[in-house]
Amino acid sequence: MKTKGKGKSIILFILCVAGIAFLAFAGFHGLVIGSGANQWEFKSFEKSITKGLDLQGGVTVTMEIQSDKAVAKSDLDKTKEMISLRVNKAGVAETVVTTEGNKRIRVDIPGQYDSKSIVDSLSKTGELSFKDPSGNVLLTGKDVTKASVGNDPNTGQVIIELEFNESGKKKFADATAKLIGQKISIYMDQDELTSPTVQNAIIDGKAQITGNRTVEEATKTASIINAGALPMPVKAVSTQTVGAQLGANALPNALKAGAVGIAIIFLFMILYYRGPGLIACLGLTLFISLVLFTFVGVGVTLTLPGIAALLLTIGMAVDANVLMFERIREELRTGKSVKTAVKAGFHNAMSSIIDSNLTTIISSLVLYFFGSGPVKGFALTLLIGVVLSMFTAIVVVRALMNLAVNMGLLNKPVAFRVKRG
Incomplete structure (x- = not known):
């Protein structure tokens, strides 16, 4: 029975990783299926997201x-x-x-x-x-x-x-x-x-x-x-x-800054948290993809303040993962098993994650209803990002962590950088 449960966890984990990779690839690079009259194009974020004047003039x-x-x-x-x-x-x-x-x-x-x-x-x-x-x-x-x-x-x-x-x-x-x-x-x-x-x-x-x-x-x-x-x-x-030149320069510069920031975050999470950090990176990849898909769905106009709000929410999503991982490490130091520590760590971190994000949601709503122009766009982007960051941290990362534990990928305290005497 244990072997069967492990095999099921491996299959589900692989499917989740493949699904996240597909969404990210389709979103950032686009996808064309078929040819001629039967051709179907999945437009990339660059083509489908409306850009504000500060990005294109x-x-x-x-x-x-x-x-x-x-x-x-x-x-x-x-x-x-x-x-x-x-x-x-x-x-x-x-x-x-x-x-x-x-x-x-x-x-x-x-x-x-x-x-x-x-x-x-x-x-x-x-x-x-x-x-x-x-x-x-x-x-x-x-x-x-x-x-x-x-x-x-x-x-x-x-x-x-x-x-x-x-x-x-x-x-x-x-x-x-x-x-x-x-x-x-x-x-x-x-x-x-x-x-x-x-x-x-x-x-x-x-x-x-x-x-x-x-x-x-x-x-x-x-x-x-x-x-x-x-x-x-x-x-x-x-x-x-x-001007066209100002707008044309703004978007590439903003994207470069965002890419460098995200790369540094991913590198830190992997080096510091190892296996859990890699799972957090998968969750963050899904989070970024979901945010951009939501922008397309609700017709958000992306501006420089909007990009700033997106990067801010990525930082908040990382913060949620850090809270959960540190709680798990605390539980492991008390001598609990990895499976029990993961469950307790997520449970104990939940209130802190919800409290910190709830205050940001309230601030976003105030800015959205009382602000105008770029301020309103910043608030909408921030609100979407915060809600989806909570979803990916509480639901997706948690599910991936449990699958990783069940399949034996994270079955020892050392995988969380915790040493027991």
Whole structure:
């Protein structure tokens, strides 16, 4: 039975190591499977993670809604959607549009350096229009009272519901009566939002736009229509330009610094803790890979402060491993067996690990909800890193240590640099 358990532990340990190695390789180098039409590409972190302006250069513009009264959150979100549509219409990749405070909207546009033309474009109020197939304007945003998202009671399909004011009601009734079976296209400036086909004349001032769209797509379209119906004047209050050369130099330098730091950490852990240190390095490799995969999944924009936060969390992950290993060594010095010492060491280190990481999580949440721009990015990166470092230390490293003990790789106190008389 003991031999069978040892064999199972060896198999599981090898599978875990192979899985970690595969994730790290695929993430850092990418992977291409198949060829031609059947080709499937697993993009590397370099290609899939959005980089901030400080890493690739571009323009940051902070727009402020010009209003003496407090701006409602719904109006701020509508204006953000309108600006987002305008800035993305040229196909600029990786543009980030976020709200700051109650009146401001921050726009990060990588790879663009003509700040004047960008500011002029973003400062336009925007014009919503309804056009017939010939391009003639039938209604404008001033004729729309409200756009909302709902569900068709018969099909359950997501729909956009429109309500028009008195002038819009008459215009829309005349237009739909003439254009039955034809399309009425809705535009924001020159960008087409949707082109529904008129099914019948609509005389009550309430219309439904059907079609195969998700709730998110319908909500975005409705928000832009509302933004056109309630234009919010904006003004650029801050413009920053990061040169291409500065951005191009920043990323390689940051990566080199990170690689050197991680290499030193790995070397220290292996030399000082030997076998357990090697297992800690496996856990840290998985941790770094999981953090970067999470960045891709949640759409984190990586900046220099974000890289700093990532390196900080790597240090915290190492700290958790050091706490666990030192507790294990203390237990071994009392004369306990390796298996018992490992179990007790992890248990005793748990409260210290959770306490130290919990304070960092609280700090990250405060920075995220009350900070803005780079501070918010730093906080999000730090929060993701801390949570995943706890997972890898408490779950992954612990499991690998137990497997190593069961398979006989760490079955003597000397493997932990503990000598007994």
